[in-house]
Amino acid sequence: MRPLEDILIIDLSQFLSAPSATLRMADLGARVIKVERPETGDICRQLYVSNVNLNGESSIFRAINRNKESFQANLKDAVDKERVLKLIAKADVLVHNFRPGVIERLGFDYDTIKKVNPNIIYGSISGYGEEGRWRPKPGQDLLAQSLSGVTWLSGTQDNGPTPIGLALVDILSGAHLVQGILAALVKRSKTGEGSKVSVNMLESILDFQFESITTFYHDGGQPTVRPKNNSAHAYLGAPYGIYKTQNGYMVLAMGSIPVLGELLGCEPLKAYTEISSWFTKRDEIKKILADHLSTGTTEKWLSILEPADIWCASVMDWKTLFSEEGFKVLEMIQTVVMSDGFEYKTTRCPIKIDGEYLTSSVGSPKLGENTKAIVKELIN
Numbered sequence: 001m002r003p004l005e006d007i008l009i010i011d012l013s014q015f016l017s018a019p020s021a022t023l024r025m026a027d028l029g030a031r032v033i034k035v036e037r038p039e040t041g042d043i044c045r046q047l048y049v050s051n052v053n054l055n056g057e058s059s060i061f062r063a064i065n066r067n068k069e070s071f072q073a074n075l076k077d078a079v080d081k082e083r084v085l086k087l088i089a090k091a092d093v094l095v096h097n098f099r100p101g102v103i104e105r106l107g108f109d110y111d112t113i114k115k116v117n118p119n120i121i122y123g124s125i126s127g128y129g130e131e132g133r134w135r136p137k138p139g140q141d142l143l144a145q146s147l148s149g150v151t152w153l154s155g156t157q158d159n160g161p162t163p164i165g166l167a168l169v170d171i172l173s174g175a176h177l178v179q180g181i182l183a184a185l186v187k188r189s190k191t192g193e194g195s196k197v198s199v200n201m202l203e204s205i206l207d208f209q210f211e212s213i214t215t216f217y218h219d220g221g222q223p224t225v226r227p228k229n230n231s232a233h234a235y236l237g238a239p240y241g242i243y244k245t246q247n248g249y250m251v252l253a254m255g256s257i258p259v260l261g262e263l264l265g266c267e268p269l270k271a272y273t274e275i276s277s278w279f280t281k282r283d284e285i286k287k288i289l290a291d292h293l294s295t296g297t298t299e300k301w302l303s304i305l306e307p308a309d310i311w312c313a314s315v316m317d318w319k320t321l322f323s324e325e326g327f328k329v330l331e332m333i334q335t336v337v338m339s340d341g342f343e344y345k346t347t348r349c350p351i352k353i354d355g356e357y358l359t360s361s362v363g364s365p366k367l368g369e370n371t372k373a374i375v376k377e378l379i380n
Contacts, residue, residue: 002029003353007185009093010035010084011068012075012108014042016167017125017139017201018097019064020174025181026067027349027358030093033374034068034365035084041070041367055342057364063346065364066336072368075106084108086379089117093181097125100135110196121184123197125173130198139201144169148205149224153212153234157226173204211235228283230290237278238285242315245298253311257285263304266292331357338363 073080127139155162180197230241261269
């Protein structure tokens with residue numbers, strides 16, 4: 001039995017943030033009914049990150065909405081709205097990511113829903129919270145990254161702001177929503193009381209930077225200074241970074257500079273005996289190290305450093321990674337099947353419980369494909 005079996009989730013969300021939360025809860029055993037507008041459905045169905053089309057719709061939608069049911073309803077239509085409210089009355093959890101103000105106009109705000117289902121766990125994600133002048137701004141990943149300061153942590157000193165090339169804020173806020181909902185479910189099991197769980201994207205990406213923000217507040221508010229070269233972290237000293245070799249790239253994490261000098265046969269590095277110099281002379285040390293590492297292959301350097309327990313690794317692309325035994329043994333890729341027989345490969349849930357992976361062969365639903373069955377089972 002999976003931990004969330006018999007938990008019913010009504011999902012009014014779209015795009016990435018909240019749907020990533022309901023995906024994780026579906027992996028954990030919950031039944032997720034995704035409520036989608038007629039004709040267009042979740043806008044994410046047509047939100048493409050490339051020209052990859054999977055069975056008529058976007059790869060993003062297929063990846064993030066597997067293992068869910070689709071219920072078609074127009075929340076502005078009185079009949080459809082009543083149907084959805086009947087579903088919510090039987091649900092354990094309601095999730096949405098409408099902008100503040102929109103959910104109230106639709107009549108699905110917490111105070112209204114609590115009258116329909118007093119024990120509901122009501123989970124929501126917004127862009128910037130429910131107060132302040134940023135309240136109505138669109139909660140989009142790149143916008144949140146840009147406001148949060150995180151774009152000044154990647155890249156080198158001469159770069160401009162550098163965003164992280166993933167929908168990081170969406171996925172983080174979705175993970176935080178899952179954490180809050182699970183905690184609220186535990187609370188309800190003890191008290192019988194429902195809860196309102198609120199997450200916003202800006203706070204999620206700020207929390208992600210807790211180490212660097214704490215440093216900022218305790219180093220006199222000094223500006224963030226990224227390395228001039230071989231950057232991997234705006235604050236950490238040498239050797240932390242990515243280095244080019246004769247045949248590729250490798251990374252070095254924290255380590256003693258003189259020890260590296262000894263192991264690699266790089267005499268100039270042995271002079272940096274003071275730990276403070278690894279920070280104050282970071283760029284100088286990295287330049288020496290980079291020049292030296294460029295004279296040998298990745299395999300050569302790893303064969304020296306790994307037996308000495310130096311934290312290092314080769315830099316792989318996906319093609320290389322997926323061919324490695326270390327990846328294959330994880331069984332991280334699963335094949336899922338849609339109701340029409342269309343199969344596609346995607347990632348599985350990274351959580352293992354009692355030694356078992358949380359896999360499911362159920363692909364993403366066609367728009368409204370479960371509407372009739374859900375009406376017959378839960379509404380009529």
